[in-house]
Amino acid sequence: MNKELLKEMCSVYSPSGNEAAIRDFIMQEIKDYVDEINVDPLGNLIARKKGNGKKIMFAGHMDxxxxxxxxxxxxxxxxxTNVGGLSPSITMSQRVIFSNGVVGVVGCEKLDDIKDLKLDKLFIDIGAQSKEEAEEMVSIGDVCVYYSEALIDDKKVIxxxxxxxxxxFVLIEALKQIKNSLNDLYFVFTVQEEVGIRGAKTSAYTINPDYGIAVDVTMTGDTPNAxxxxxxxxxxxxxxxxxxxxxxxxxxxxxxxKVAKDSDIKYQLEVLEFGGTDSGAIHLTRSGVPSGVxxxxxxxxxSNCEMCYLSDISAAIDLSVKLSQTDFDN
Structure with a gap:
C-alpha cells in the first residue's frame, strides 16, 4: 500500500466548495491510467476507463x-458556522488552518454548564489583536479545516x-490495478458531499450509469459503550x-x-441508522440507478483523529477492482 500517497492526500486542504487543490492532486495521480478525464461545471473530477460492458460509476467525495x-x-x-457536520465538543480547542496557511485555535466562552456548549459559544483565535489585523489575515466567508498530521503505522492510519x-485513495489505487476493463468505468471524485451529496447528483445525471457504487467511510460499533x-x-x-x-x-x-466470497476478500455487512453517501444521490438519478456502497x-x-485499519482499506481496494470487472447482470 502506498502509505505516503495516503498521508499526502490527507494533508491537502479541501473543505466543501473548495476542492480545487485535492482535485488537481488526484488528476495528476490518475491521468496516465485513464482514457478520458474532465472536470464538470460543479467541480467533479470524472475519469473514464473505456470498456464494452455496463456503465459503472464509482464515486468518492473529495470534500x-x-x-x-x-x-x-x-x-x-x-x-x-459549520460547513458539514461539526460537533462543538470535538471542535473546541482544535487547531485549524485556512487555505492561505493561517493557523488558529478554537476557543470557547466561559460556560456555567458544559451542557450549554454549542457552536455559537465557540470562536477562532488566530492571534490577532484587532479586527483590522485579523482582516489582513482572513475574510468573511473564508473556510478552515482541522489541522493535524496524518499518522500511519503498520496497522492503522489516524x-x-x-x-x-x-x-x-481506494479509487486511485484500484484504478492503477485495472489494465483492460470489461465494463465502461467512470471513477468520479465528487464535490460537496458533506453539505448534501450535491456533486454526485450532477455527475450521475451526466454519466447516466447502469450501476453506481460509492466508496466512503462508515461508523463502527467496536468502542466501549458504542x-x-x-x-x-x-x-x-x-x-x-x-x-x-x-x-x-x-x-x-x-x-x-458474491464477489467478496469468491475472491476471498474479507468483508462485513453494514446497517447504518443515520447518515448517507454519494449513492444516496446516484440511485435517484433519471429513472433510477441500482446502487451500493x-x-x-x-x-x-x-474529528481531527479519524482512524482506519490498513487491512480494511486494502480489502476495499481489492473489492473495487473485482467489481469493476464484474458482469452485474449474470
Whole structure:
C-alpha cells in the first residue's frame, strides 16, 4: 500500500466548495491510467476507463468538513458556522488552518454548564489583536479545516479528513490495478458531499450509469459503550445494506457479497441508522440507478483523529477492482 500517497492526500486542504487543490492532486495521480478525464461545471473530477460492458460509476467525495468565518469582532476573534457536520465538543480547542496557511485555535466562552456548549459559544483565535489585523489575515466567508498530521503505522492510519480522502485513495489505487476493463468505468471524485451529496447528483445525471457504487467511510460499533452496530475495525470492507439515504439495491448488494466470497476478500455487512453517501444521490438519478456502497470502517468520524485499519482499506481496494470487472447482470 502506498502509505505516503495516503498521508499526502490527507494533508491537502479541501473543505466543501473548495476542492480545487485535492482535485488537481488526484488528476495528476490518475491521468496516465485513464482514457478520458474532465472536470464538470460543479467541480467533479470524472475519469473514464473505456470498456464494452455496463456503465459503472464509482464515486468518492473529495470534500471535508470545515468552519466558515461569519463575523470578526473588534478584538480580532472570529465567529464561524459549520460547513458539514461539526460537533462543538470535538471542535473546541482544535487547531485549524485556512487555505492561505493561517493557523488558529478554537476557543470557547466561559460556560456555567458544559451542557450549554454549542457552536455559537465557540470562536477562532488566530492571534490577532484587532479586527483590522485579523482582516489582513482572513475574510468573511473564508473556510478552515482541522489541522493535524496524518499518522500511519503498520496497522492503522489516524488523520483528519479520512472522510472521505480514504475513499478517494481506494479509487486511485484500484484504478492503477485495472489494465483492460470489461465494463465502461467512470471513477468520479465528487464535490460537496458533506453539505448534501450535491456533486454526485450532477455527475450521475451526466454519466447516466447502469450501476453506481460509492466508496466512503462508515461508523463502527467496536468502542466501549458504542451504539450497537455490527461493524468493526479489522473485519474487512463493509458492504452496506442501508443508511438514511439509501436502501442498497439487492442485485448490487448480492453481487458485492458474491464477489467478496469468491475472491476471498474479507468483508462485513453494514446497517447504518443515520447518515448517507454519494449513492444516496446516484440511485435517484433519471429513472433510477441500482446502487451500493463499499464502506471503510472508521472510528471518530468528523474529528481531527479519524482512524482506519490498513487491512480494511486494502480489502476495499481489492473489492473495487473485482467489481469493476464484474458482469452485474449474470
Amino acid at each position: 471535508q468538513i470545515g468552519l466558515m468565518v461569519t463575523f470578526i469582532d473588534k478584538e480580532g476573534f472570529l465567529r464561524f 488523520s483528519q479528513g479520512l472522510d472521505d480522502r480514504v475513499g478517494c 451504539k450497537k452496530m455490527a461493524v468493526k475495525l479489522g473485519e474487512g470492507a463493509a458492504i452496506k445494506i442501508r443508511d438514511n439515504s439509501l436502501l442498497c439495491h439487492p442485485k448490487v448488494k448480492d453481487t458485492m457479497i 463499499i464502506s471503510i470502517p472508521t472510528r471518530y468520524i468528523h
